[in-house]
Amino acid sequence: MPHHSPSPPPSNHRPTRTDAAARPTPTQLAHSWLTRYRDLIDDWDAFAAALARSLPVTLWANPTRISIAALTDLLTEDALAPQPIPGLPNALRLPPEYRVGQQWWYCVGLAHAQEVVSQLPVTVLDLQPGQRVLDLCAAPGGKTAQIAFALGNRGTVIANDIGYGRLKALQGNLDRLGVINVTTTQSDGRNWPTASGQFDRVLVDAPCSSEGTIRRNPSLLQRHDPATAERFGPRQRALLRRAVQRCRPGGLVLYSTCTFAPEENELVVADILAEYAGQLQLREIDFPGFNTAPGVTRWLGRTLPPELARCRRFWPHRNDTGGFFIALLEKDPSLPAEPEPELAHLADSEHDEWLDGLIAKYGLPEDYWSRYRINRQTKRGLHLLAADHAPPAVPAAEGRGLFFHRTNVRPPKPTTSGALVIGPDATRFRLELNREQRDAYLRRELFAPTAAQRAANPPGQAIVSYRGQILGIAVLHRSGVIESQFPSRWSGQAATELPA
Numbered sequence: 001m002p003h004h005s006p007s008p009p010p011s012n013h014r015p016t017r018t019d020a021a022a023r024p025t026p027t028q029l030a031h032s033w034l035t036r037y038r039d040l041i042d043d044w045d046a047f048a049a050a051l052a053r054s055l056p057v058t059l060w061a062n063p064t065r066i067s068i069a070a071l072t073d074l075l076t077e078d079a080l081a082p083q084p085i086p087g088l089p090n091a092l093r094l095p096p097e098y099r100v101g102q103q104w105w106y107c108v109g110l111a112h113a114q115e116v117v118s119q120l121p122v123t124v125l126d127l128q129p130g131q132r133v134l135d136l137c138a139a140p141g142g143k144t145a146q147i148a149f150a151l152g153n154r155g156t157v158i159a160n161d162i163g164y165g166r167l168k169a170l171q172g173n174l175d176r177l178g179v180i181n182v183t184t185t186q187s188d189g190r191n192w193p194t195a196s197g198q199f200d201r202v203l204v205d206a207p208c209s210s211e212g213t214i215r216r217n218p219s220l221l222q223r224h225d226p227a228t229a230e231r232f233g234p235r236q237r238a239l240l241r242r243a244v245q246r247c248r249p250g251g252l253v254l255y256s257t258c259t260f261a262p263e264e265n266e267l268v269v270a271d272i273l274a275e276y277a278g279q280l281q282l283r284e285i286d287f288p289g290f291n292t293a294p295g296v297t298r299w300l301g302r303t304l305p306p307e308l309a310r311c312r313r314f315w316p317h318r319n320d321t322g323g324f325f326i327a328l329l330e331k332d333p334s335l336p337a338e339p340e341p342e343l344a345h346l347a348d349s350e351h352d353e354w355l356d357g358l359i360a361k362y363g364l365p366e367d368y369w370s371r372y373r374i375n376r377q378t379k380r381g382l383h384l385l386a387a388d389h390a391p392p393a394v395p396a397a398e399g400r401g402l403f404f405h406r407t408n409v410r411p412p413k414p415t416t417s418g419a420l421v422i423g424p425d426a427t428r429f430r431l432e433l434n435r436e437q438r439d440a441y442l443r444r445e446l447f448a449p450t451a452a453q454r455a456a457n458p459p460g461q462a463i464v465s466y467r468g469q470i471l472g473i474a475v476l477h478r479s480g481v482i483e484s485q486f487p488s489r490w491s492g493q494a495a496t497e498l499p500a
């Protein structure tokens with residue numbers, strides 16, 4: 001039985017961790033370590049004013065679930081005024097302090113919150129279905145999800161991170177969004193194995209001193225020591241070097257950070273370019289709709305090659321964002337390619353009766369499972385993978401695809417992320433909820449069906465929806481109550497609390 005949660009119904013406006021009183025004043029900024037960047041910043045006053053403002057909330061629509069127009073309508077009905085973002089046609093801007101993680105449409109994966117500048121790297125990766133992509137520092141997975149959807153939720157993406165807890169957060173995001181073409185690995189990207197083969201695209205969204213996130217974390221102003229920037233350099237070089245090695249000839253490596261420090265940006269890129277002289281080229285990149293600055297070519301007495309200006313810097317005041325840095329490297333297409341790697345042997349499910357059972361119960365099309373690969377990774381149940389997902393044998397996977405059907409319970413039941421994927425194709429045992437029922441469902445409370453719902457739905461497990469959007473699984477009991485099976489960790493969760 002679900003517990004009765006004491007939490008209030010989902011509300012729209014709540015204070016965030018970043019309380020306005022903690023925001024830096026222009027005087028504090030003028031006496032802070034940030035002045036080391038004074039010569040790089042075209043308009044210091046505008047820069048200081050931007051850092052003193054809270055950051056707008058931005059999100060993108062899940063292309064497998066909702067159009068941007070429908071998401072805009074939905075938010076507008078919630079009395080918000082979502083604003084389009086020039087240059088990001090699938091994204092919207094919302095007022096600062098808005099807690100998206102607690103909204104019903106967020107909890108069921110219709111959208112993902114991600115800072116504007118964090119959304120940009122993936123837009124210049126020129127992603128096409130069929131490419132093999134490695135995201136070397138992936139958690140909590142905003143960019144992994146963007147990549148996965150840019151590939152049509154098919155094919156092979158490897159999302160790696162060194163942190164186990166952060167990888168769990170990434171998996172939570174991928175589950176909520178319905179991503180099925182990702183294998184996750186937990187490994188030190190500096191030693192990423194050669195035997196994994198070469199990738200068409202490698203993303204290094206590097207661990208960094210995070211100076212550009214100061215609008216979200218104003219305490220950085222006091223806590224941060226600019227010497228940290230020096231300390232990150234060796235790790236960043238090692239990650240970027242590994243990424244270049246694992247990129248196929250003619251492929252692209254994208255290096256990004258959310259920091260201002262040239263020590264973590266242009267200086268890292270310049271050293272790797274020098275190491276691979278003649279084999280790597282910095283690409284010109286363009287972000288239509290955004291006011292960017294060129295990469296720095298002189299810093300603390302060091303002069304860098306002029307092509308470093310092809311890197312792009314995002315200063316907070318220019319586009320009302322956080323700070324960010326992006327460099328795109330192309331590997332010489334005339335270099336010899338490595339042989340194809342050995343692929344992982346995936347133990348496909350031998351338990352087709354469960355799949356037939358789901359077709360029969362929910363009225364799915366007869367050939368429904370042919371579009372997927374069904375894989376048993378644990379005794380608990382079955383995972384859903386893109387039919388053409390083909391990860392390498394090494395490194396060992398932490399997880400693959402989406403845990404969608406729990407078979408170690410009686411009766412077996414789809415997980416919430418499973419219901420969100422198969423629900424739109426279900427023709428039976430579908431229960432459409434009203435607004436009050438929706439809120440009770442997400443709070444995991446017991447609630448009553450309407451007379452019409454009771455008349456139309458036999459008792460048992462059902463896939464529930466609101467306004468046609470799948471919410472998850474519930475049980476309609478003979479006694480006349482509906483029991484929510486919405487997971488507590490999804491209820492009002494804000495997986496986006498981790499830096500994206």
Ligand SMILES: C[S@@+](CC[C@H](N)C(=O)[O-])C[C@H]1O[C@@H](n2cnc3c(N)ncnc32)[C@H](O)[C@@H]1O
Pocket residue numbers: 118136137138139140141142143144160161162163166187188189190205206207208499500
């Ligand atoms: C800026 S965050 C990545 C954000 C992520 N790309 C996203 O869009 O959600 C950097 C990540 O690098 C990971 N990391 C740090 N050192 C690493 C290493 N040696 N190998 C792999 N990942 C590492 C951190 O755990 C952290 O999750």
